[in-house]
Amino acid sequence: xxxxxxxxxxxxxxxxxxxxxxxxxxxxxxxxxxxxxxxxxxxxxxxxxxxxxxxxxxxxxxxxxxxxxxxxxxxxxxxxxxxxxxxxxxxxxxxxxxxxxxxxxxxxxxxxxxxxxxxxxxxxxxxxxxxxxxxxxxxxxxxxxxxxxxxxxxxxxxxxxxxxxxxxxxxxxxxxxxxxxxxxxxxxxxxxxxxxxxxxxxxxxxxxxxxxxxxxxxxxxxxxxxxxxxxxxxxxxxxxxxxxxxxxxxxxxxxxxxxxxxxxxxxxxxxxxxxxxxxxxxxxxxxxxxxxxxxxxxxxxxxxxxxxxxxxxxxxxxxxxxxxxxxxxxxxxxxxxxxxxxxxxxxxxxxxxxxxxxxxxxxxxxxxxxxxxxxxxxxxxxxxxxxxxxxxxxxxxxxxxxxxxxxxxxxxxxxxxxxxxxxxxxxxxxxxxxxxxxxxxxxxxxxxxxxxxxxxxxxxxxxxxxxxxxxxxxxxxxxxxxxxxxxxxxxxxxxxxxxxxxxxxxxxxxxxxxxxxxxxxxxxxxxxxxxxxxxxxxxxxxxxxxxxxxxxxxxxxxxxxxxxxxxxxxxxxxxxxxxxxxxxxxxxxxxxxxxxxxxxxxxxxxxxxxxxxxxxxxxxxxxxxxxxxxxxxxxxxxxxxxxxxxxxxxxxxxxxxxxxxxxxxxxxxxxxxxxxxxxxxxxxxxxxxxxxxxxxxxxxxxxxxxxxxxxxxxxxxxxxxxxxxxxxxxxxxxxxxxxxxxxxxxxxxxxxxxxxxxxxxx
Numbered sequence: 001x002x003x004x005x006x007x008x009x010x011x012x013x014x015x016x017x018x019x020x021x022x023x024x025x026x027x028x029x030x031x032x033x034x035x036x037x038x039x040x041x042x043x044x045x046x047x048x049x050x051x052x053x054x055x056x057x058x059x060x061x062x063x064x065x066x067x068x069x070x071x072x073x074x075x076x077x078x079x080x081x082x083x084x085x086x087x088x089x090x091x092x093x094x095x096x097x098x099x100x101x102x103x104x105x106x107x108x109x110x111x112x113x114x115x116x117x118x119x120x121x122x123x124x125x126x127x128x129x130x131x132x133x134x135x136x137x138x139x140x141x142x143x144x145x146x147x148x149x150x151x152x153x154x155x156x157x158x159x160x161x162x163x164x165x166x167x168x169x170x171x172x173x174x175x176x177x178x179x180x181x182x183x184x185x186x187x188x189x190x191x192x193x194x195x196x197x198x199x200x201x202x203x204x205x206x207x208x209x210x211x212x213x214x215x216x217x218x219x220x221x222x223x224x225x226x227x228x229x230x231x232x233x234x235x236x237x238x239x240x241x242x243x244x245x246x247x248x249x250x251x252x253x254x255x256x257x258x259x260x261x262x263x264x265x266x267x268x269x270x271x272x273x274x275x276x277x278x279x280x281x282x283x284x285x286x287x288x289x290x291x292x293x294x295x296x297x298x299x300x301x302x303x304x305x306x307x308x309x310x311x312x313x314x315x316x317x318x319x320x321x322x323x324x325x326x327x328x329x330x331x332x333x334x335x336x337x338x339x340x341x342x343x344x345x346x347x348x349x350x351x352x353x354x355x356x357x358x359x360x361x362x363x364x365x366x367x368x369x370x371x372x373x374x375x376x377x378x379x380x381x382x383x384x385x386x387x388x389x390x391x392x393x394x395x396x397x398x399x400x401x402x403x404x405x406x407x408x409x410x411x412x413x414x415x416x417x418x419x420x421x422x423x424x425x426x427x428x429x430x431x432x433x434x435x436x437x438x439x440x441x442x443x444x445x446x447x448x449x450x451x452x453x454x455x456x457x458x459x460x461x462x463x464x465x466x467x468x469x470x471x472x473x474x475x476x477x478x479x480x481x482x483x484x485x486x487x488x489x490x491x492x493x494x495x496x497x498x499x500x501x502x503x504x505x506x507x508x509x510x511x512x513x514x515x516x517x518x519x520x521x522x523x524x525x526x527x528x529x530x531x532x533x534x535x536x537x538x539x540x541x542x543x544x545x546x547x548x549x550x551x552x553x554x555x556x557x558x559x560x561x562x563x564x565x566x567x568x569x570x571x572x573x574x575x576x577x578x579x580x581x582x583x584x585x586x587x588x589x590x591x592x593x594x595x596x597x598x599x600x601x602x603x604x605x606x607x608x609x610x611x612x613x614x615x616x617x618x619x620x621x622x623x624x625x626x627x628x629x630x631x632x633x634x635x636x637x638x639x640x641x642x643x644x645x646x647x648x649x650x651x652x653x654x655x656x657x658x659x660x661x662x663x664x665x666x667x668x669x670x671x672x673x674x675x676x677x678x679x680x681x682x683x684x685x686x687x688x689x690x691x692x693x694x695x696x697x698x699x700x701x702x703x704x705x706x707x708x709x710x711x712x713x714x715x716x717x718x719x720x721x722x723x724x725x726x727x728x729x730x731x732x733x734x735x736x737x738x739x740x741x742x743x744x745x746x747x748x749x750x751x752x753x754x755x756x757x758x759x760x761x762x
Contacts, residue, residue, distance in 0.1 A: 015063065015064050016064050018060075019060045019061065019063070019064045019066070019109065020109050020110060022056065022057070022060050023057055023060065023061075023069070023105065023106065023109040024106065024109075026053040026054075026056050026057050027053075027057075027102050027105065027106050028301055028302075029049060029050065029053040030050055030053050030054065030076070030098070030102050031099065031102055031301075031302070031305055032301065032304075033046045033047075033049060033050040033053075034050070034090065034095045034098050034099055034102075035095070035304050035305060035308060035319075037090040037095065038090065038091060038092045038094075038095035039319065039367075044084065047080050047083050047084045047090075048084070050076075050080050051077055051080035051081060051084065054073045054074075054076040054077040054080060055073070055077050057069065057073040057105065058070050058073035058074050058077060061073060061109075066108065066109065068108050068121045069105055069108050069109055071121065071125055072101050072104065072105045072108075072121065072124060072125060072128075073105065075101070075124075075125045075128035075129060076098060076101055076102075076128060078128070078129075078132060079094070079098065079128055079131050079132065082131075082132050087132070088131055088132055094131050097124075097127050097128060097130075097131060098128070098131075099305070100124060100127075101124045101127075101128060104120060104121065104124055108121070195288045195291075196285070196288045196289065196292075196479050196480075196575060197575065197577060199281065199284045199285040199288045200285060200575035200594065201594070202277075202280075202281040202284060202285075203278070203281040203282060203284075203285055204594055204596070204597075204598045205277075205281075205598075206274065206277035206278045206280075206281045207278065207596055207597070207598070208597070208598055209270065209273070209274040209277065210274060212270075213267065213270055213271060213274060216263075216266070216267050216270065217267065219263070220263055220264070220267065223259070223260065223263060224260075227256060227260060230249070230252065230253065230256060233249060234249045234250075234253065237249050285575075289477060289479065289480065292330055292331055292332070292477060292479060293328040293329065293330060293331070293477075294328070294329065294331050294334065295325060295326055295327070295328065295329075296322075296324055296325055296326070296327040296328070296329050296334070296374040297322055297324075297325025297326065299329070299331075299334040300322060300334075300341070300372065301322075303320055303322070303341070303342075303345060303372065304319065304320040304322070306320075306342070306345070307319065307320040307345055307348075307349060307370060308320070310345075310346065310349050310350075311349050311353065311368070314349065314350065315355055316349065316353050316354070316355055316356070316368060317356050317366055317367045317368060318349050318353055318367070318368045318369075318370065319367055319368070319369055319370070320345065320369075320370050320371075320372060321369060321370070321371045321372070322371075322372050322373070323371060323372070323373035323374075324373045324374040324375045327374040327375055327376060327381075328376075329374060329381055329476075330381075330476065330477040330479070332477075332479075333381065333454065333474060333475075333476075333477065336450065336453070336454060337383070337450065337454075337472075337474075339446060339450060340446065340447040340450045340451065340472070341372070341383075341385070343444070343446055343447055344385040344447060344470055345370060345372070345385065347444070348370045348385060348387040348389065348468065349368075349370070351389075351392075351468075352368075352370075352387040352389030352390060352391070352467065352468050353368035353370070353387060353388075353389040353390075354368065354389060354390055362465070364388065368387065368388060368389055369387065369388050370385065370386070370387045371384070371385070371386050371387070372384070372385055373386075376476065377473075379476065379482055380473050380474065380475060380476060380498065381473070381474045381475070381476050382471065382472070382473050382474075383471075383472045383474070384469065384470070384471050384472070385469070385470045385472075386467060386468065386469040386470070387467050387468055388466065388467045389467055389468065390464070390465060391462045391463050391464045391465055391466055391467050391468050392423075392462040392464070392468055393462075393464050394416055394419050394462070394464075397419045397420070397422055397423065398411050398412070398414065398419060399411075400422070400428065400429070401414065401419065401422050401428075417459075418557065420459065420460045420461065420462070421556075421557055423444045423460055424444045424445055424447070424448035424458065424460075425445060426445040427445070428444075428445070444460075447470075447472075451472055451474065452607055454474050454475070455474075455475055455481065455496035455498050455499060455590075455606075456472060456473055456474035456475065456498055457472075457473045457498060458470065458471070458472045458473075459471050473498060474498070475496065475498060479575065479576060480573055480574065480575055480576070481494075481496055481497075481573070481574050481576050481593070481603070482496070482497045482498075482571060482572075482573055482574075483495060483496055483497055483571065483572060483573075483574050483593075483603065484496075484497055484500050484503070484552065484568065484570075484571055485568075485569040485570060485571070485572055485595065485601065486532070486550075486552060486565040486566075486567065486568050486569060487565060487566045487567040487568075487569055488532040488533055488536060488538060488565050488566055489532075489533045489536075489538040489566065489655075489656075490566075490655075491538065491652060491655065492569065492595065492599060492601045493532075493536070493601060493602055493603075493604055494572070494574055494593060494601050494602070494603045494604065495552065495554070495603070495604045495606060496603070496606065497571060499554055499606035500552055500553070500554060501553040501554065501555075501556075501560070502553045503550070503551070503552055503553070503568055504522075504549075504550075504551040504552075504553065504562070505548055505549070505550060505551075506520055506548070506549045506551055507547060507548060507549070508547050508548070508549055509547075511529060511549070518530075519562075520551075520562065522553075522562075527553065527560065527561070527562045528561050528562065528613075529549075529551065529561070529562045529564055530561060530562070530563065530564065530613050530616050531564045532552075532563050532564060532565045532566075533566075534616055535563070535588065535609060535612050535613055535616060536588060536656065537656050537657075538655070538656040549564050550564065550565050550566065550567055550568050551563065551564055551565075552565060552568070554606055554609070554610065555606075555610050555613075559610045559614065561610065561613045561614075563609075563613070572595060572596055574593035574594070574595070574601070574603070575593060575594065576591045576592075576593055576603065577591060577592045577593055577594075577645075578591050578592075579591060579592055579645055579649070580643070580645045580646065582646075582716075582737050586649075587608060587612065588604060588605055588608050588609045588612055589602050589603070589604065589605055589608075590603045590604065590605035590608075591603045592644075592645060592648065600644060600648045602648075602652065633757070634658065634659065634660045634756055634757060635659055635660065635680040635681070635753055635754070635755075635756050635757075636659070636660045636661075636662065636677070636678065636679045636680050636681075637654055637659050637660070637661050637662070637679065637680065637681045637682075637683060637749070637753075638661075638662050638663075638664060638670060638673055638674065638677075638679045638681070638682045638683070639651055639654075639661060639662070639663045639664070639683045639684075640663075640664040640666070640667065640669070640670035640682065640683065640684040640685065640688070640693070640696065641663075641683075641684070641685040641688070641714070642665060642666050642685065642687075642688045642689060643685070646685070646714075646737070647663050647665075648663075650683060650714070650745065651663055653742055653745065653746070654745075654746075654749065657746060657756055658755070658756030658757060659749070659756045660756075662677070662679075666688040666689050666690045666691060667684070667688050667690060667691025667692055667693065667695055667696040668690040668691045670682070670684065670691075670696055671691065671696055671699055674700065674706060674709075679709065680709075680710070680753045681709070681710050681711075681712065681749065681752055681753045682696075682700065682709060682710070682711045682712070683711075683712045683713075683714055683749075684696055684697065684711065684712070684713060684714070685713075685714060685715055686713060686715040686717055686722070686726070687715070687716075687717075693713055693715065693726075694725065694726065694729050697711055697713075697726070697729045697730050697731060698729055698730070700730070701729070701730040710732045710733075710752040710753060711730065711731050711732055711733075712731065712732060712733040712734075712735060712748060712749070712752065713726045713731045713733070713734045713735065714735045714736075714737060714745070715734075715735075715736065715737060716736070716737045717736070718736035732752055733748050733751070733752060735748055
């Protein structure tokens, strides 16, 4: 966390907390500067900045009595001052010594005690003093540094030429230089999620004024028509020369004139309010989103050190260049990409980059370069990892595929893109023998799974002898998702736009059937079709009788399907709201959201959906949705619950099995619905505002028309006394939300009122 980015009120932090924050910030300055200095001539500006950083740490450590840190920082400061005056050189060997000292300093700053008696502290100080004793023009060979966590033991390195080199200092392990160690801005707290939800709701409420304004405009047109008719009446009375009627119509005109002015003024005021409310709510949502963002460079600044140390341990000279440091990314996205980015960088160093001798023989610079970049493109975050190493020979992938996954005949027919997809399969590796870094086939599949969990895509490209490139595309934020909204059996569903390949409008006559499966020919490739209503197990009484089919293409490679929907409603930016934990993991569903008009929508889990589609196609599913077994009346159910998520899930579940479902926000709303309509079943919660479920149940049982109506209670309260209270009030069934699942609710509904369709009233 940058100290400059913090608010001015630091009273809640102890002096030790402030020291640790400052030590971390200054250690970053030291690390970045050392990595630059070891690759070029001494830069006076960099040396001055590092000298000041060491001096600042020394002063701060003295205030909190961290004497070991004072000693280390002072010794480092002496080295930088000597380098400024040309008395020593910060080369690769000196950089190792200084970086070891920075690591130890950070560990001591985070420790509970001073650690001044630690022998490693004096050893580091002696090693730093040794840098001052050697001639500036005679840099020492660089010893292999200690390794990051999860990296194998270093290969043998040449013995240091100077006795003061840090090899004898028994350095402690270097921390794992992953994104978490690099201290990205922390993932947003729950308060940020709540703020974003509230901001989104404010925007929706502001947008709901527009339909009311449209109604007022229609009312104004009707009023204008009435006033016009009044003028015609006035002209007719004047022509008839009836004084009494003329007096009456003049009085009527005088009374009507203020109504017109009042309506025009009210519409204008309401439009101004709606415009201001929309602007403020949009700005509020943008500001909350901005709070969740951080610079890409702030989250990955520790990775160049990790790449450098890992390369040295493998006898390679590697550097990491970060492009797009100022690109804004969601803190949560960056935190979730920690492991994938580390895996890609480790693969690049281990698999991709050659040794210095191999690179020089191939006409390349001795230093291998890996580039990590981030940029925004088309409303998405694009991250790229590329190197200038040996690349991957497609024929090696083909041989490995034939050996481990596919038959030789199938492997021989695979295209280049299909071969690259093999790299992301679990257990797939090109190494004959694994080492501690790679070769066990548990690397690239981790990247693929992590990206998929964030509704993104990943692909790999390789040029043998020139390098390897991995491209990751993600939503800018996991809180707001750009989604394609579709209509399925009268219900709105959303799919992350990154998961949608394309949308098609096809004639039904283009669909063909082969081996019990329907498909269309798309650019010479068979695209299997399946009705979305079947995948989501919704009752589609209207069927797909249109001559035109709306098809959403999802998936890649062999798992590429055409999902037939009733209509494509367009794209929207949705604020993602997680489902209540009581539902667990719902098949084919990832989360919920509210549309621009305030209507709830479920967001489809596309990878889960692909599994369901494959299963249906294996069963020979047809585009024609299942129809009701016999015509008749559809039973009606009223769901009364103050929780939007619970209410919507129960409604979709029952509607998906053919029931006609209405919803009510609380007991009063439910009571008004019961008095206005006819229902076969009421499902109600207990704890609700205005009128709770017990109160609603008592009203139903005392109403002559409703007293025989079946009522089911679905509540979080699961104590015996709560059940007894509900049953005594007249409930026909009591279901605890804690043990709620689809089958339980459906079985209870079937027991109480039977299936959705019946031939009429009994």
